[in-house]
Amino acid sequence: MKDLTGLLKSVLKFPLKRSAAPLPFDAVFGLFKEVLNSNNRSLEIITDMGDKLGGDYIFDINYIKGAYSELTSSVGSSIKSFNALMQNRYPGIHDAFSRIDNQLRALIDEAPAPSGKLVIPYEDITPDMEREVGGKNAPLADLKNHLRINTPDAFVITTAAFDEFMKINGLDKRLKNGPLTESSLAELQRLIINGEMPQSLVSDIDSAIINLTEKHGKGFALAVRSSAEEEDSDFSFAGQFETVLNVTADTNSVLEAYKKVVASLYSQRAIAYQRQLGYDPAHLKMAVGCMVMIDAAVSGVMYSTNPYGDRDTLLLNASWGLGEAIVEGRTDADFYIVRKGVTPEAVISKAGKKDVMIINAGDNGTNEISTPDEIRGRLCLTAGQIVELVNLAGTIEKHFSRPQDIEWAISGNGRISILQSRPLKMEDNVHDNLTGPNQTALSGHTLIKNNGIAVQKGIAAGKVLIIKKMDELENFPKGSILVSKHDSSNFVRVMPYVSAIITDTGAPTSHMASVCREFRVPTIVNTGNATQILEEGREVTISIDDGLITIYDGIRSELMRQNKINSPKMENIHEFRKKRYVLRYISPLNLVDPLLDEFTVEGCKTIHDVLRFIHEKSVAELIEKGRECASRSGDHTAVKLDLPIPTGILVVDTGSALNNADKTEKITFEQIQSVPLKAVIRGMMHPGVWRSEAVSLKAGDFLSSMMRMNDIVAESGEFVGSNIAVASHEYLHLSLRFGYHFNMIDCYCSENARNNHIYFRFAGGATDITKRSRRIELIASILKEYGFNIRTQGDLIIARLSNISQEETENILDRAGRLIAYTRQLDAMLHDDGIVEKYAKRFLEGKYEL
Amino acid sequence: MKQLQIMVIDDEKIVGDMAKMSLEQEGYIVETFLNAEPALARLKERQFDVVVTDYKMKGIDGMEVLRTVKQLYPGTKVIMITAFANLDTAIEALRGEVHDFFPKPVKIKELKSSIGRALSESK
Known part of the structure; x- marks a missing residue:
């Protein structure tokens, strides 16, 4: 990567002094075209990377290094032409690019520089921080930051804080010197509970609580949850470590709960589990998530895909009050099997007795109470809530590309929060009852065949929603098939919820297209007449494979099912997930609407943002210079x-x-x-x-x-x-x-x-x-x-x-x-x-x- | 029916992992190796139907794997993959009776059909 660093430096050396003499219009126009050319080259490289890292190709690090080197070079050219065009009015573009480039290089070189922070709020967590924030916090923060799914406000006490805590109490040495016997583990836990806290950690937790207080006022409580490094990644560690609920949001209470959670890393049961999986208990680190407690009216757990039977269904448990009752098996919860699909429908709804429920205790902790008679045997969820939960599960499963075990809670005002999402272990069940997909496919009426350009392959089904005006995106029904005349980067807003996108015009290297690949939304552009053929509300199934495009009339559930079984689960490969992370700093688009205030250089979080910023500001400059020229x-x-x-x-x-x-x-x-x-x-x-x-x-x-x-x-x-x-x-x-x-x-x-x-x-x-x-x-x-x-x-x-x-x-x-x-x-x-x-x-x- | 055995050698873990996942889905038994030495030792113990190997590796490289395979089991097909594809390496590999030669990234579909062809040719 040395050559990249050199190249970047050469770009950054471009003189930043401002030139006062205005450029003649011919020069402005020439530079504008240079910007367009370099940007186009960059977008083509991003498109190629999206394809190659999408799961259809076996790639290695050399490919990523080579492609990224080309990308850096063309973005460098864009910045150079942009600076000349803008006469260096946006020096911040260098910093933005350099910041993203540093993150990318650290990922590519596989030496991600840890931030070293002891406490990190959820909104600042990026996917490469998994080691620092632990395997439970990282995906939840990802849902919050990437998909904008509602999760509790929270901060993480990092593994760096864990190291610091263990070090100042001399516990790191004790661990290394082992052996970890029954009695030494008990002693270790005692020392942790009585351990001294690093002063910097105490003040960082103080600040984090103050920040939350600004939003939630006084009197809120926290759930303090374990998030060990490997937790929820390849192994679930489910129930191995402590969670302390309803902790008063003051520093002392949080510290006390923190120590309890850390100590649970060394319980005999947890140590046995770690050894069984081949972990060295002396090396495992613990991060701890502190999230604002939801005063849950109803809570539960769902499996986004039924691991035991029909994979077109989802399993759902629900009970009154906090979810602890379910995860710890303390109550006979409601049980639902819900058929997924365009209109989710519960095929089994069995009300549990729910004799007891768990609620937040007044000032600290939780209480198990007897469920009031009037609600005891009643189903906890309305049909609408079930649909909402199923849609959320679908979005989350799609995002992580694997079935998920999801904890959720519904507060008194009916708002759903996701509390945890971890991979669900599934039995490979390739040979379950199937009719041949081709047979089904051929029997259906075809609305569009091999018309348009395939942007992202996949199979999707849903109701057609024709978007004519951008404000129609506001109440986008989840799971719809978005059909539009033009492609638009504004569609980013609904990307997590859209089943597929079809446009009349558009190019496979547009801003939208690259985001579709990032979210793996099956997408076809340039069909010419999709908005005329597919009328609003019609149910259709889309199949895109190797450039072959078919849109069938109606929902072809067998096709959907076959697709699910056939697609290799590359996301299950740790190395694949890790390497694909680089795209997170390349493809997503955060700068969506240039007419909004947040369209700033500081808002650039990805290479795509940098390119978009450069493009839009160059267009604005062209307009201004055109106006001056006209005058x-x-x-x-x-x-x-x-x-x-x-x-x-x-x-x-x-x-x-x-x-x-x-x-x-x-x-x-x-x-x-x-x-x-x-x-x-x-x-x-x-x-x-x-x-x-x-x-x-x-x-x-x-x-x-x-x-x-x-x-x-x-x-x-x-x-x-x-x-x-x-x-x-x-x-x-x-x-x-x-x-x-x-x-x-x-x-x-x-x-x-x-x-x-x-x-x-x-x-x-x-x-x-x-x-x-x-x-x-x-x-x-x-x-x-x-x-x-x-x-x-x-x-x-x-x-x-x-x-x-x-x-x-x-x-x-x-x-x-x-x-x-x-x-x-x-x-x-x-x-x-x-x-x-x-x-x-x-x-x-x-x-x-x- | 006998399950066909495939060996994959590449010094990057992701290559073996991805190949294993996609080929096992086709019903093959797949063994992966991060370098050639243990792979060749394993080859001496038993025959594989197809060997997929990286061209450029530290220590024993892909060409040497190819020679050894051909010496031990002339019927076993070898597919070569490389990140550093150029005409010379392709010619060298083809002279050494390689069944197929792919630059990385390798499209999984193409690798699968190449393996399919290799197996039907060796029947």
């Missing part, structure tokens, strides 16, 4: 567009935008060579959209227009009086002013979908704010239909769309051209709210008369 149009030789409609547009040609060999002052539509400019103008010239007759303003609107004139001029300065297009063959920056309306379109439209973007901005209007707002609403609803991501503020609208094919970009620009022409005088007509919907609908139907 300085006098510097250039601008030629006038001679069109049948009076747009008054001057074009600044920055490279092959126009065919103007004779250097005439006016050019016609036919002479436009710029793909995006031609598309917008074509739209503006579309029959019927450009109204030449004036729309009469009502008296109030006229007054309002007079009063607004000054504001608009002040807000938009150089735009006034100039309609300017800065264009090349693939690029367009268009600033338009028609009356009191200001439009800006910035677009890159090339053969590579991933490079393409459309930025649409609109502001102004002559009428009163109500009518202007109605027009904003109208424009927003039309642009949303075309897939734009939109922000509005007063009478300003900002819309953006990216990663679209050239054909689609041209098509949308044509529509945008029509929209600009259509809405020029529209606000004066928008007399009531109802009319907005009417005009939007008419526009989308191609009816442009007002």
Whole structure:
């Protein structure tokens, strides 16, 4: 890895001093294209790594080293071009990349530098910290941080703290010198219970409790749970170590509980278990998780896949109060067998007697009480809760790629928390009752066959949900098949819950595609017409294997079942899991929406984030420089567009935008060579959209227009009086002013979908704010239909769309051209709210008369 | 029916682990080795139907494994895998009667079908 370090250093040496002289637009455009090229190369490498580390290939560390070395080199080039483009305005990008690179190199070199921290809050835990936080905390924190699943707030007292504690009490030497006999173990446990705590640990625990108190107020309690290094990884250690429940959240109580848990590592029973598995008890370390106690109304355990019978079912136990009653077998709990699938359904619901239940005791500890008569024999869970639990189990099993044994709790307000998730030991049961998958597959009606590009293989079934607008992701029904016209990185938000993704357009190396591989969501892009073939609510089964794509009508459960049995469980291989971890710092995307505040360099946690940040900021820079260039149009030789409609547009040609060999002052539509400019103008010239007759303003609107004139001029300065297009063959920056309306379109439209973007901005209007707002609403609803991501503020609208094919970009620009022409005088007509919907609908139907 | 025996030699544990998991799923019996010495000792004890070996290993390398296998059991097929694929290594391996030669990462499906072919050829 030395060469990588050298390379990184050379990238980091790039001068950071700021250059004051603004770059000419040609240089900006050249650097922008350099950024795109390097970013594309990086995304291709990420795609390849996702494929090769996905379980279909046998790989070794040399592959990872080689691929990562290439990746570093192309990200380095991106950063270099980006810095030149931005004139070093984002020095933080170096730190972000360098931080991620350090983590990756430590993983690749298999020498992860432990953080050395004694206490780590759950939200700061990353997957490479397994050794520090123990095998129970690591996956739970992963569910919290990666899947955003609800788990209790918590902190971990690390294995580093354990080392420190053992050392200052001289217990490490005692362990090494052995032998561990019955009496020496008892003595060791006594010394631990009476041991002195390292002062730094005491103050770190103090701070961690203060942080939790800020969120939970005073009076909350903690569950102090063991999390030994190897616990829950390859061996469960179930029930071997102590858990202390309902510990008052003060440092002394936590320390006392901590020592009890640590001492349990050396109980005779635990030592015998460790020896049986081949562990040397002198080497095993204990981390301890301290999590905020859930005052559980109902708790239980579920096996995400039934290990004893039908693998399409899940086992669920539930009882009133805390889960201790179940895990320690102290009560006869309710028992459910639930059929998984699109609509989970309990096939067996057996109410337990539940004579006793365990509840939090007033100030410390727990009490076993007699279950009140009115609830004793009643089933604890509602049908809705069962569905929610089954969906959660499905998400967690999918994430860890193996069946899970999951502890959960439901608080008084009905919120489900996951308390623990560990691999479930399954018997290999390949030969259970199966009908041949091909037979089943062939008998089904096929909706789509080998149409589109396979991004992530797999088999999935569910109900089709067509997403037209990004706000429809808000209440995404878990387990649905997401079908959409375009692919979008916004889908990251629902990635843990989506069964499969199918899009009409899109590329296999897009941001979304790489996240789909990371989450192993079966995905097909570029089908052309999935949104037309698959109607909303239809149940379908998708099969993607080796590039072969089939979408069947209906749920093919045999196919699902066969797939589950056939896929090798690579995740069971420790080395595989460990090596695949590198992807965690490469593929996930945390910077989703560039219009949101958290889209910052500090928010970059993965290589993918760095690339996304660079891309979006480069686009923003291009827009800004395009605007500046447009405003300085006098510097250039601008030629006038001679069109049948009076747009008054001057074009600044920055490279092959126009065919103007004779250097005439006016050019016609036919002479436009710029793909995006031609598309917008074509739209503006579309029959019927450009109204030449004036729309009469009502008296109030006229007054309002007079009063607004000054504001608009002040807000938009150089735009006034100039309609300017800065264009090349693939690029367009268009600033338009028609009356009191200001439009800006910035677009890159090339053969590579991933490079393409459309930025649409609109502001102004002559009428009163109500009518202007109605027009904003109208424009927003039309642009949303075309897939734009939109922000509005007063009478300003900002819309953006990216990663679209050239054909689609041209098509949308044509529509945008029509929209600009259509809405020029529209606000004066928008007399009531109802009319907005009417005009939007008419526009989308191609009816442009007002 | 007799279960077919496959030996996998690679100095990286993940290669043996992944090969073992995917090949056992096909019903083969798989033994894995992290270096060639114990593998060759085991070969002297018993015949395997197919040997999958890394090309470049510390100590005894893949070419030597190939020679030894061919000497002991001319009928046993050898599949070579390597992270450092170039034309020379491929030619050298092919001259040494290797059944197949794969650069790493190896697509599991291709490895399985290569083993399938090797077994049907040696019948």
